[in-house]
């Protein structure tokens with residue numbers, strides 16, 4: 001009489017984000033997950049979709065750094081329609097929630113991006129808020145961000161950021177380029193603050209953490225490196241249980257040995273894609289704020305050969321955690337790297353644990369092969385990443 005539709009998805013392994021269940025099924029009522037149950041306990045009347053043999057059924061990924069996808073760059077088109085296309089492009093790689101990321105741009109672009117995210121969130125539940133990567137960055141570590149837009153915060157920026165109430169606001173900044181108290185002010189207004197594109201010293205990083213900074217954006221890339229007498233942000237991140245650090249696991253941005261080191265830190269490593277328009281798109285090149293970026297051997301590069309974001313998607317990045325870093329799939333999966341840790345940074349873990357995870361679980365099912373017998377497509381993408389990293393290390 002309630003008219004609700006009940007169906008089940010069954011798999012050899014169902015991973016609930018914390019533990020594995022062999023030969024289990026997820027029962028779905030309408031759009032909600034109602035139960036996890038052994039496949040043998042399913043009533044004969046229920047419609048069952050059996051995922052291919054050997055595949056895992058696991059929670060969707062949360063990606064906190066998505067510049068674009070489906071041939072769309074958020075900076076170039078900060079509109080609700082563009083966000084819907086980006087969301088669609090990433091969904092097919094298992095991303096059920098993400099933060100669209102605006103890199104350093106004009107005030108007008110920032111206002112448009114905040115407005116677009118605020119407007120689209122109600123109808124795109126996978127969009128959790130916005131990540132502003134810049135513009136308060138170090139001119140010494142711009143990466144591919146346009147130098148003319150890198151600037152220090154002004155009063156109107158405080159107002160603009162403080163007024164965003166629709167969802168998560170994550171701000172990547174260089175603490176040494178912002179006035180004392182600015183980070184605390186953002187945190188008090190509800191924002192999450194992450195260090196990135198920064199030459200902060202260890203002491204400056206610790207001071208920023210004391211103000212409430214908890215994130216580190218693409219750890220190792222575009223920040224002061226770890227060195228003997230100046231530990232810098234990397235050491236500050238790895239020694240803090242409260243630190244969440246994003247890692248681009250494409251075999252190109254960071255050597256696997258360094259990622260392995262980060263995995264041994266006491267904080268919360270996260271997989272991020274730093275994805276650009278080619279992810280889920282059809283074009284092998286795009287315009288990044290006036291610079292021509294071409295996908296070569298699977299990586300996004302400027303004419304000069306510098307890396308400009310990535311063309312990897314989350315499913316391949318998680319596979320790389322297994323293949324390149326030797327992590328067990330359970331650890332590479334949900335709770336540590338691609339679901340619980342990013343959720344913790346943006347303060348969604350309670351929501352995930354209280355049934356939120358179950359809701360999150362199957363908005364889009366993701367199939368990850370057992371790591372000893374990866375599907376052919378996964379194996380070949382890992383293979384090509386490995387050969388790319390060999391090529392790089394030989395240069």
Ligand SMILES: [Zn+2]
Nearest residue numbers: 133143218222
């Ligand atoms: Zn960056």
